Amino acid sequence: LASIYALTKYAQERAVLIFGDAYGVDAVALRLFNVFGAGQALSNPYTGVLANFASRLANGQRPMIFEDGEQKRDFVHVRDVARAFRLALEQRQARGHVINIGSGRA
Structure with missing residues (x-):
């Protein structure tokens, strides 16, 4: 992996999915890209x-x-991120997967 940051993100995703598998908990990992929307902090x-x-x-x-x-x-709008969270909760086929949440455009 390209950085310590990437490695820790990957490890967290794996931990969530392994926990879900081991304990019968529905789990999905969502990878959020650059979220924007109302109330966005100007300081970062x-x-x-x-x-x-x-x-x-x-x-x-x-x-x-x-x-x-x-x-x-x-960049992905916060409304689209909220929709992705809702769909991940509702769609059984999402469970056990890592899903990228972005616009698909850079």
């Missing part, structure tokens, strides 16, 4: 990038670009 330059850009532009300022500006990220 990565998770709040859309809110940060919008706020700066609305105030006549240029958006702050980090690193080389060539990064691509998959």
Whole structure:
């Protein structure tokens, strides 16, 4: 895996699914991509990038670009994330799986 962060995320997913299997608990792991929506924190330059850009532009300022500006990220609206959580709870075929929750566009 590419980083300690990725390794710990993977280990957590596996632990949830193994626990579910061992104890007969319905479990699913959802991998959320970059969630955005109302109330987005401006203080985090990565998770709040859309809110940060919008706020700066609305105030006549240029958006702050980090690193080389060539990064691509998959953003997903919080309503779509909520829907994904609901579907994961309702759809039996989701159980025991890891599911990516994103827009599919970067």
